């Protein structure tokens with residue numbers, strides 16, 4: 001689907017349910033794709049307000065600030081974001097934001113989670129199964145099997161934990177209702193899958 005159409009659709013969703021962070025999150029990403037960084041800043045700021053524990057939102061907000069020419073704000077938000085991500089053991093966004101701060105010669109907050117939070121048993125479990133959730137980084141709670149057939153179902157099985165999957169089911173129901181998606185149509189199914197991939201942070205295989 002073309003980016004302008006997606007912007008329209010995500011706008012509709014974020015207006016229909018302004019407390020639902022997924023609409024704002026998806027809208028922000030579509031704005032980035034369309035090089036509309038000022039508007040992306042607005043959308044991601046709303047996500048951070050709604051879900052201050054969603055570390056990935058700080059990263060995207062910081063990047064949008066930087067690309068809209070406001071590096072001071074980018075540094076401010078990513079400095080906050082590193083601490084939030086670190087506190088939750090979200091290593092991928094944490095390391096991405098720390099890397100950006102270093103590149104901008106800004107101080108990087110000290111990490112606490114990698115050595116202290118991770119217990120030896122969880123490391124062993126991760127090594128044994130090779131599983132770590134792509135969304136929350138937890139090394140446990142892999143689904144028992146693919147939730148549905150096909151390559152996407154298989155990717156979810158390989159990369160997503162039970163908790164995140166349950167969260168998506170709840171969010172997916174909202175998406176269906178708010179966008180009045182008809183899942184029996186190809187367009188409806190594609191839109192639903194697109195939200196799912198974004199929500200589960202599977203866009204970079």
Ligand SMILES: [Zn+2]
Pocket residue numbers: 133134135136137138160161162163164165
């Ligand atoms: Zn997870």
